[in-house]
Amino acid sequence: MTIEDAERITELANEDRRPSTRRVYESKWSLFETFCDERGAETLPAGEELVAAYLSKRSEEVSLSTIRQDVAAIRWMHERYGAEDPTEGAGVSRVLDGINQTSSPEGGRGKKQAVLTKHVRAMVDALPLGEPEEGAGPAAIARHLRALRDRAIILVGYAGAFRRGELARIREEHITLNADGMEIFVPKAKTEPRTVGINFARTADFCPVRSLRGWTLAASIEEGPIFRAVPRSAEIAPDDQAEPITGKTVRNVIGDAAEAAGLDPDGVAGHSLRRGHLTQGALNGAELNRLMKQAGHADPRTTAEYVEDAKRMETNTSRDLGL
Template identity: 25%
Template sequence: MSDSQNVVEAVVIPIAAARPEEYDAATRAALEHIDRQAVRAVADGRPERTRKGYAQDWASWGKFCAASGVPALAVAPGTLVMFVEWLWTQPGWKKGSFTAPSTIDRRISGTVVSARAEHGLKLEDGVARLARNRLKQLVKEMEEDGETRGRGQAPPLLVEHLIRISAACPDNLMGIRDRALVLMHFAVAGREHELAFNRVRDYAETAAGIQADLRVSKVRPRIVPVPYGSRPSICPVRAWQAWKEAADLTDSDSYAWRRLHNRWHTVMESGLQPESIGDIVTRAGERAGIDIRFTGHSPRRGLATSSRMKGHDQIVIAKQGGWAPHSKVLAGYLEVVDQWEDNALLGVL
């Protein structure tokens, strides 16, 4: 008898599996509890700033419900359209203004996420599609009427601005910190909260420069290589090294970007808040006498713009700043540069 004839094949006995509609009440309750726990675990893992933003969005939804008589948990296509129309009439960030379209879009997202994560609602996919279509209609009407809302896009902070900002930073702890922060902010195309969460260990020094670990990000964490710059005055690696030495940042677990005492200007243990990082960028531009009001988003947009001006591909830029490879937002930034380099009139007139 051959070896093959001596082999006893394993017999697999299929186990009859109950279909979901056949689950008993106890099983359904247990599975719903597991789902709620999973949603809660993901929600608790979000950055604090994201959680606060969603809480504000849900609070806005609550005000709308109180004003319109809509039940708080009635998150549906029709009520979200009503929410958009209600938000459209609400006051904006400054006196005499109205809510910006970008804020309304964020309120929609935050409300839907909160309804699912915080209140366990099982909402259909695309529940907010109708509301966003209504928002687009309102924006079109606004533009046809010549109305503007919101602050508009952040102006890009370019290399020419970095040179002036670096030169204007005073030769003290505040100036050394501000220079290093703005230059690193630009180099990693960072978001304010990404830098705010950085620890000293997240800037690993190598022979070629720094590996910046932006491990806390509400979009996509990433490790960004930051090489030495050709101009020492605006080199983010040298600026970081100068700040690290001046502030005596010897504890690798401590915050990389630290507050300074209001009176004594000594380095404090606490890190900077995301909003404070944006304020430092704004003040750095003002200190340099630049007639542009930069925001915390300006270095991020500035890296994208400056890199494109040097001919870098969108994929390369996206990787540096943590954008999706074919991000529409990033494409919009690059289009500002491309409109002159790839223009239908070139060579025609």
Template identity: 25%
Template sequence: MSTDNLPARPAQAPLLPAEFDDALRARLAALDTASDEHAQDQRPDNTVRSYAADWKTWTAFCGQLQIPTTAATRGTLRAFVDYLWNREKRAYSTIDRKLAGVTVTLRTQYGVVISPEDTKAARELLKDYRKKAEEAEEPARGRGKAPAMRLDTLRLIVDKCDGDIFGIRDRAMLLLGFSIAARRAELAGLRLRNIRDDDNGLLVDVRVSKTEPRTVPVPFGTNPATCPVRAWKEWVEAAQIAAPDRHAFRRIHHTGAVQPQGLTPQRAGDLITAAGLRAGVEALFTGHSVRSGFATEARRKGKDRKAIAAITGHKEGSKVLDGYMQIVDQWDEQDNALIGLGL
């Protein structure tokens, strides 16, 4: 075989890691620290809080076993799953997330890399526990899926919002949240600079997201009472928001004075829940309900899955997005083999 096209060998072979001197090691360690801090700064606040809560649970567990928190092995991870499932009675999704939180914290804060086979073994045990619980017909754990805020209900809730500054904010948050299929953290994370005027409506840059950032074009609504663009402009004018780096949705003092501080994700979700309760809706909506509601209504209107995913930020073939569609598709002639059989 000819070697004419191969790159020339370097005159001096590169140093191997074992040959690094102390000065180089120090520079590399500083780079590691800086990169970790930068990555931490990019992580959404709610993710940081979740990881902190996961680590607190892990620390309490390790304290009971009298083992160091860095002792994450196949056995300790399985014991952690058993502890959370059988003693703490946690939901499946909560335990799965806590495993991820502990793994990330150990890697980023302590340099402990857990074997993928060990985490897989822990998750397999978790799946076995869930399967046995289903076979025993035990009640499902956790809150379950957020109820979808369908369009007719959204109209009712928006109509029941007061005409004061509180109602103006809640109406804008509900309608814009529905239009961009927002998670509560995405609503809370919006800054004024993320929402830009366009001749056709608004361009909303969703930067704070658990998935990839996305830009959602929000057109003017055909009904002025539920138009997200008009609702947003009314809120901006009423709240006198001007600083581009300030939060789009703010806290409001009980006197009606708009505060410079933004809403937390928890507060944004609570406001959506409260708006539904004020309107007398039986379903208990959460911060995720506007997101689920958009996907459900868009599918019901026959919108293409790719067009829906472009707004929700889901990847192609997402099982989560399919779960939203199920509400509609189960009664679709193409997706329900019973329809048209002649029964």
């Protein structure tokens, strides 16, 4: 084969997709590269386990159709460079089967309902926040304490756009109060450590700052993990013995509150507060760079996916067809 033959083959191989499709694949591939860079992993060829981990993570944030684009982009890039396609491996296939089984055609597994401000208010209103009667037993006291904790989890999680793991690991020493509200330092994040600002809310009943302080005061928390288990005995672990709750507990708190508020519990998950913050913020006119910073996204395209969802009825062109 001559040099001219090789050049012609390369040129045509690079035109194996329409320009619009290539742009989509290149964008998806860039996100995969970022994921690999964060883990110090090789992208070409990518290992099967790495691809499975990436798709599992993406399934918590994007729809089933986007996952399929991710797979196509990874396959395309490997084929272009003559590398073995990791998406054909049995491990990746099992992950994709799991995503398909737990996804709806409309929304996807990870693309749970965005819990907006009206939903958050309803979830808080559904909590049993009433003071226990005088002489109430441990179970009633525990129920009240748990409601105070859960209100703080919901409001702080929503206002801070936290990932559920970040929310579960907040410590007293990470919190700094100021005249406008509070700042919370996030030392362990998927990208870089960041500090999240949360303002006082206009309404005291739905204020994340006041709710958090109401919980810590009631639970006598002065240091260590903020969010702790509330046993039936109502005896919350002291500071020197306390362990943080898990991301699973955060998910259960959000799901239970959503169900009590009349929302579909199958459509709400731990990611719903974070998705809701970004969606509501976009609907209310928050700029992309501010949303990106609040969420701790390394790539603006990740944040843009939320904004696109929120603005779809404003940006679609069906109104321009003259129907």
